[in-house]
Amino acid sequence: MEPKCRCDVPVSPADKSPAAARVGQTEGEAAVWRRHKVSSLPAAECSDRATAGFLHKSDTMTVVQLIPVVLLVLLGPVLISCSTIRPMDCSEIHQQNKTQSSGVYVIYRGDGIPLQVYCDMDSLGGGWTVFQRRMDGSLNFYRPWDQYRNGFGNTFGEYWLGLDNVYVMTKTRKYELLVDMEDFDGKTVYARFTSFSIGDECDGYKLKVSGFINGGAGDSLSLHNGQKFSTFDKDQDASGNNMAVLHVGAFWYYNSLYANPNGVYRWGPDSSHYYIGVEWYTWKGTTYSLKGISMKIRPVK
Numbered sequence: 001m002e003p004k005c006r007c008d009v010p011v012s013p014a015d016k017s018p019a020a021a022r023v024g025q026t027e028g029e030a031a032v033w034r035r036h037k038v039s040s041l042p043a044a045e046c047s048d049r050a051t052a053g054f055l056h057k058s059d060t061m062t063v064v065q066l067i068p069v070v071l072l073v074l075l076g077p078v079l080i081s082c083s084t085i086r087p088m089d090c091s092e093i094h095q096q097n098k099t100q101s102s103g104v105y106v107i108y109r110g111d112g113i114p115l116q117v118y119c120d121m122d123s124l125g126g127g128w129t130v131f132q133r134r135m136d137g138s139l140n141f142y143r144p145w146d147q148y149r150n151g152f153g154n155t156f157g158e159y160w161l162g163l164d165n166v167y168v169m170t171k172t173r174k175y176e177l178l179v180d181m182e183d184f185d186g187k188t189v190y191a192r193f194t195s196f197s198i199g200d201e202c203d204g205y206k207l208k209v210s211g212f213i214n215g216g217a218g219d220s221l222s223l224h225n226g227q228k229f230s231t232f233d234k235d236q237d238a239s240g241n242n243m244a245v246l247h248v249g250a251f252w253y254y255n256s257l258y259a260n261p262n263g264v265y266r267w268g269p270d271s272s273h274y275y276i277g278v279e280w281y282t283w284k285g286t287t288y289s290l291k292g293i294s295m296k297i298r299p300v301k
């Protein structure tokens with residue numbers, strides 16, 4: 001019998017591969033990823049180091065018999081070292097080297113599963129792990145529940161990291177949220193929230209956000225606090241209608257909306273339609289679709 005949700009379903013070993021955790025990636029993109037930010041792959045480096053150490057000491061029977069002991073002696077410090085340098089999020093990468101630039105890196109979410117993410121190392125001191133990004137309209141965000149749960153897109157461009165990944169991350173430590181926005185005149189603003197987390201799938205990935213700080217965008221998110229996430233094929237909003245369908249997006253809708261970051265990319269003002277674009281009501285109203293918006297989290301200090 002299919003479980004109603006996956007909250008208590010253990011992750012299979014196959015799901016723990018980096019490939020499974022990456023977001024909507026083709027083989028070509030994967031090749032690019034492997035070349036990119038190599039310094040951010042401590043696990044592979046550690047594995048290679050450990051293997052090399054082992055092989056140098058395996059050329060006699062005496063040593064072979066001592067392999068278990070040698071392994072313990074050699075691998076112990078290495079494994080301890082690896083566990084301490086596996087970044088759980090972009091803030092840890094930033095702390096290791098504050099000159100690292102914004103870009104795509106690998107992090108290990110709270111349960112150790114690797115994730116490819118875009119790290120914003122510039123905004124408000126840097127170290128932000130991006131979980132949502134719109135920038136050029138190249139990707140269709142009108143997608144079903146399973147894709148919003150697991151993630152989609154390309155971390156080099158537009159993408160959604162996946163509700164399950166965000167849930168595991170925000171369960172592991174306390175995070176703040178930054179929502180960066182840009183209009184088609186190049187003006188940028190932000191909304192910042194000192195506390196952000198989401199529930200598990202059985203809880204509808206319910207939004208918990210508070211502590212608004214105004215960076216010029218106004219607060220279009222606090223009214224969504226406490227709402228479950230909805231997609232066109234999973235209506236969990238507080239309205240008698242299907243808000244994801246009505247507003248052509250996917251979000252923590254209540255019986256209305258102030259923000260629609262996953263709405264239709266529409267290249268600026270268009271008064272022929274309203275409440276369907278990439279919108280942040282308190283900045284641009286309901287007929288202006290933003291050029292760029294990104295939602296990102298960083299541990300609270």
Ligand SMILES: [Ca+2]
Pocket residue numbers: 235236237238239240241242243
């Ligand atoms: Ca509804």
